[in-house]
Amino acid sequence: MKSKTVAAWLAFLGGPLGLHRFYLYGLFDTLGWLLPIPTALGVYGIQRVLEFGQDDHYSWVLVPLLGFTFAACALRAILYGLTTPEKWNARFNPQAASDAPPGRTHWGTIFAIGLALMIGTAVLMASFAFSFQRYFEYQIEEARKISQ
Incomplete structure (x- = not known):
């Protein structure tokens, strides 16, 4: 029996590591194994910012990967939580009654x-702000180089 509450918490807290996917679909879920990749790249981007500063171009791409992955998993937690008990039990607990306790909110x-x-x-929002701020600062720097 797969609990909607447990799935929502796993998606929120451990979603970037794919824990909710493993809970719901088993250890052979491909997406569950792929989710840690953008998470690890985002953590690597944060390490690059700490090591090289905010002017590192690779970190501009890598840091938002962590934010977008976490935000997508938070959205998945919301979707799991808002699923009706009938739909939840029909999808993840087909052997149970439609109003079984694991699907209840x-x-x-x-x-x-x-x-x-x-x-x-x-x-x-923080991921968007970081990305756009660094992009526009880079554009201003490049414009200054051209104008001189």
């Missing part, structure tokens, strides 16, 4: 949805 599910909404939105 509890307070834990609601907290997972709320935190995923707040933190996922903040991470997504």
